[in-house]
Amino acid sequence: MSKNFLNMHVLISHSPSCLNRDDMNMQKSAVFGGKRRVRVSSQSLKRAIRTSGAYEKRLGSHSVRTRELSSLLGIAQKALQERFDNEVITTAIEWIAGKEGIALEEGVQASAMAPWALGEIAMVCEQIIQGKAEEIDDSKLQKQIEKNSKKLKAAFENSIDIALSGRMATSGLMTSVDGALAVAHAITTHTVDADIDWFTAVDDLIVEEGDVGAGHLNTQEFSSGVFYRYASLNIPQLQENLGDCSRERALEIAAHVMHLFATIVPSAKQQTFAAHNLADTVLLSFADQPLSLANAFETPVQADRRDGGFRLPSTLALIDHYKKLSQAYGLAADSRLFTLLGAETEMDTVVSINELAQWITAQE
Numbered sequence: 001m002s003k004n005f006l007n008m009h010v011l012i013s014h015s016p017s018c019l020n021r022d023d024m025n026m027q028k029s030a031v032f033g034g035k036r037r038v039r040v041s042s043q044s045l046k047r048a049i050r051t052s053g054a055y056e057k058r059l060g061s062h063s064v065r066t067r068e069l070s071s072l073l074g075i076a077q078k079a080l081q082e083r084f085d086n087e088v089i090t091t092a093i094e095w096i097a098g099k100e101g102i103a104l105e106e107g108v109q110a111s112a113m114a115p116w117a118l119g120e121i122a123m124v125c126e127q128i129i130q131g132k133a134e135e136i137d138d139s140k141l142q143k144q145i146e147k148n149s150k151k152l153k154a155a156f157e158n159s160i161d162i163a164l165s166g167r168m169a170t171s172g173l174m175t176s177v178d179g180a181l182a183v184a185h186a187i188t189t190h191t192v193d194a195d196i197d198w199f200t201a202v203d204d205l206i207v208e209e210g211d212v213g214a215g216h217l218n219t220q221e222f223s224s225g226v227f228y229r230y231a232s233l234n235i236p237q238l239q240e241n242l243g244d245c246s247r248e249r250a251l252e253i254a255a256h257v258m259h260l261f262a263t264i265v266p267s268a269k270q271q272t273f274a275a276h277n278l279a280d281t282v283l284l285s286f287a288d289q290p291l292s293l294a295n296a297f298e299t300p301v302q303a304d305r306r307d308g309g310f311r312l313p314s315t316l317a318l319i320d321h322y323k324k325l326s327q328a329y330g331l332a333a334d335s336r337l338f339t340l341l342g343a344e345t346e347m348d349t350v351v352s353i354n355e356l357a358q359w360i361t362a363q364e
Contacts, residue, residue: 002247002364003286003334004236006254009293009318010229010262010279011189013311017275018222019266020044026221027194033298035191038223040266042183045229048266050161055264058256063115063159069093069102076121084125092124095142098172111170117159123152124173142173149175154243160253163241164233180238181231181257182290188225189297189314197222222273226280226310228297228318231261232290247364255357258284262353280340281315283322283347284356286363287333296321312341319345334363 020028020040028039049055050062066072076089084092090103096116102108124145131141145152152175156163166179196219203215238250262279270276285291296317304313325331336359337347350356 002235003288004234005287005290006233006235006258006360007285007287007291007333008229008231008233008258008261009281009283009285009322011226011281011311011314011318012229012262012265012277012279013226014224014265014275014277015273016195016222016224017273018220018269019275020268027223029192030185030187032187032294033300035300037187037190037300038192038194038225038227039188040186040227042185044266044268045186045261045264046161046165046183049260049264050165052260052264054260055161058260059160059253060158061118062161063117065113065115067110067113069097069099069108069110070106072116073102076118079118080122080125083122084129088125088128089121091128092121094172095128095145096121096124096173098174112168114169114174115159115162115165115167117156117162119155119158120152123155146173150243152243153177153241154245156242157245160242163238164253164257166241177241178237180234180241182234184230184292184294186227186229187294187297189228189317190225190301190303190310192223192225194221194223196220220269220272222269224275226301226314228294228314229261230292230294231257232292233257234290248361251361251363255360258282258360259353259357279353280311281318281343282338282353282356283318283335284337284360285322285333285335287331291325291331291333293318293321293325312343315339315341315343319343319347323347 018027022028028041030037030039055062064072064075073090073093076093077086080089094100094102097110099110127145162177164181167177169176198219200214201216206215233254235250239245239247262282265276301310301313301317303310335347336356337349338353338356
């Protein structure tokens with residue numbers, strides 16, 4: 001029997017960095033197990049993945065997230081001008097947003113920010129042209145389009161991030177989508193004491209005049225650590241969100257999502273810290289339910305006593321907790337492990353991230 005959830009557990013060690021900041025310009029943190037951990041929000045992770053070149057290469061263009069309808073209209077007209085005239089494109093966006101007059105004035109906004117799929121706009125354009133040809137009344141045509149939500153969802157094939165992350169619609173023909181991908185905030189597996197970088201920027205012209213002072217000075221909090229990333233992908237939900245696509249197609253997408261989740265890093269302060277690190281350990285399981293292994297680190301991991309470092313102890317803690325949960329609850333899950341750290345385990349292991357991807361697509 002097919003398992004419905006792909007659980008992805010990733011351990012990635014980041015060198016000194018500040019990947020995600022709050023409104024005070026301090027790195028985000030969380031208290032877990034009574035101890036402070038550095039945190040990277042799920043929003044930050046998802047946006048980094050969605051806007052990456054690797055996402056575009058593997059999954060195509062991402063959605064346009066905006067509430068600026070006037071600007072969206074310009075983008076849609078430029079992208080779809082060879083297929084539809086501007087009037088039809090304008091009508092489609094107005095119907096989807098439930099907002100009129102976007103071509104008559106600048107700065108028209110939707111009631112809320114939402115992700116827009118050009119494929120969805122194109123699909124509505126096609127329905128409008130067909131309806132006009134059949135002389136269907138506008139209000140009746142809108143209801144007819146709204147009822148055909150399966151056809152609209154199939155248009156998300158060109159904006160898969162909507163099918164993954166979901167969308168809440170508040171008006172118009174825009175459809176609400178239950179996200180297939182649940183992503184946790186990443187936290188360090190151990191406690192972290194932040195460091196402060198006191199930095200200066202030298203004014204070249206002042207220096208040439210003999211002044212030894214700096215033109216600018218400031219501070220930046222930073223730290224390093226092993227982060228636990230967790231995400232769960234609901235395969236049947238993904239199929240539904242893409243207009244009832246095949247399981248084979250959903251698993252193909254899942255393999256790409258796994259690869260992105262293990263390799264993409266937020267861009268914040270990277271020109272300063274260059275913490276471009278890849279995952280050390282990836283544990284995957286196909287199961288009947290979502291299952292986080294965050295509690296493997298509720299008691300903070302201690303650095304290896306002999307060699308130091310948190311990478312291997314974190315991996316061993318993850319594997320041990322997964323085994324205990326599987327045994328205690330009789331979890332019928334198929335799993336695979338990829339690790340660079342040579343951890344001794346009885347789990348089925350693979351030697352590359354590509355083998356993990358092949359294992360995912362082979363699931364029936």
